Amino acid sequence: MIRLTLIFIAFLVSLLAVFRAPTYHLWLLAIGVAEFAWVFITITFVLLVAGFISQKYQLAGTLLGIITLFILLSPIFRAYIMARALPAALDTALGENDRDSSATPFSLLTMLTDYPQQPVPTKTLTYRKDDLPSSTLDFYPAQQAGLRPCVVVIHGGSWSSGDSKQLPELNNYLAQAGYHVASVNYRLAPAYLCPTPIEDVYAAMDYLREHAAALHIDTSNFVLLGRSAGAQIALLAAYRQKVPGLKGVIDFYGPADMVWGYSLPANPLVMDSRKVLENYLGGTYSAVPANYAASSPIEFADRQAMPTLIIHGENDPLVAYEHSIRLNKKLTDNGTKHYFLSLPWATHGFDYNLKGPGGQLSTYAVDRFLRNITQ
Known part of the structure; x- marks a missing residue:
């Protein structure tokens, strides 16, 4: 149950990479979620691995953890895609x-x-x-x-x-x-x-x-x-x-x-x-x-x-x-x-x-x- 709770908290935090922060302190956290993503990815990965030890609520925690990982990885995926097009886009804009x-x-x-x-x-x-x-x-x-x-x-x-x-x-x-x-x-x-x-x-x-x-x-x-x-x-x-x-x-x-x-x-x-x-x-x-x-x-x-x-x-x-x-x-x-x-x-x-x-x-x-x- 503890693992599932922690993964659920990580899932809620990961949503700051997708949605606008609703409060001042969550805005500060949102900077970390998107720009220090690897920290939160590592924490979530550790919680996923812990599922092989704890059997209780294993499936639910694992599925939610995988979803959380994908959300946390989304800024990196998006940046990689944008990076491929950015030089040509700047060439066009700057002539x-x-x-x-x-x-x-x-x-x-x-x-x-x-x-x-x-x-x-x-x-x-x-x-x-x-x-x-x-x-x-x-x-x-x-x-x-x-x-x-x-x-x-x-x-x-x-x-x-x-x-x-x-x-x-x-x-x-x-x-x-x-x-x-x-x-x-x-x-x-x-x-x-x-x-x-x-x-x-x-x-x-x-x-x-x-x-x-x-x-x-x-x-x-x-x-x-x-x-x-x-x-x-x-x-x-x-x-x-x-x-x-x-x-x-x-x-x-x-x-x-x-x-x-x-x-x-x-x-x-x-x-x-x-x-x-x-x-x-x-x-x-x-x-x-x-x-x-x-x-x-x-x-x-x-x-x-x-x-x-x-x-x-x-x-x-x-x-x-x-x-x-x-x-x-x-x-x-x-x-x-x-x-x-x-x-x-x-x-x-x-x-x-x-x-x-x-x-x-x-x-x-x-x-x-x-x-x-x-x-």
Whole structure:
């Protein structure tokens, strides 16, 4: 009976690889289920093997365990299928045939390998002259000589939390690949409202341009990259005005349509998304409708919009997948160079593990996109 109970619990947990998490804590667990799938697969396999020892409820437990294994394996199977088509899809979207034979979109061996990433020595720089902690950025120097492109990374955190230390693994990876990375702090809500964070990003880029010689930055090759709330900041900064040297923007599961997002809030057991928006935009939609329109990147996604890489998981319970569907359609309608990497199994923050199915595919897409637009 204990084995059957444990397998039933594993089965319920495995459903997070298929369905959107209904609560905040289950969302955190969903990241592990999809992106650290081998851990849960191993546990389920051990429970299956235990059936040869325990005879009671053996058949029921074994059948349920097999079903659980198939569900847990589904992100890996899907990633493998997507990986076969991804290089050609990026070729078409980016208008090139640039296949790096040494890079593969997804590798089972990479997923199972547990070796530490070599950290890049960083510098904390103050990009604005005041005493606010939000006036700093973490600079990861490119590990290649010469003037190199610079990726400006903008953290998430519902516009009210988080900092430049968030998810440093991709920053290290990009620095090793030959890109400078500037992970930027910005002023947070509710003390500061939109467009203050966008202005902070512009100020940080001004600082990087002014110190480009010392930092060895190629000022003709900037790229913005944001996650969640940071993706809204990155998209709006890229779309609303011409930025010197900016070549493109990368959007990890960002809210692109703030008006639509307010009209259909997230599950309150996961996040009070309306309160988050009100704190960032200065009130309800009925009170300040102009603020919601002015902060929606989709409103500025016209024919002059920057090349864009959109990455979003369909099981995202915090920022609705529909945001990226809408942005993708708007960019397509305007003929803007872009690619939408849609991950059916992935949830919000799936890239916490770069070696997971979603982490590997998104890192490959980011690498291809950067090489294309910074040539």
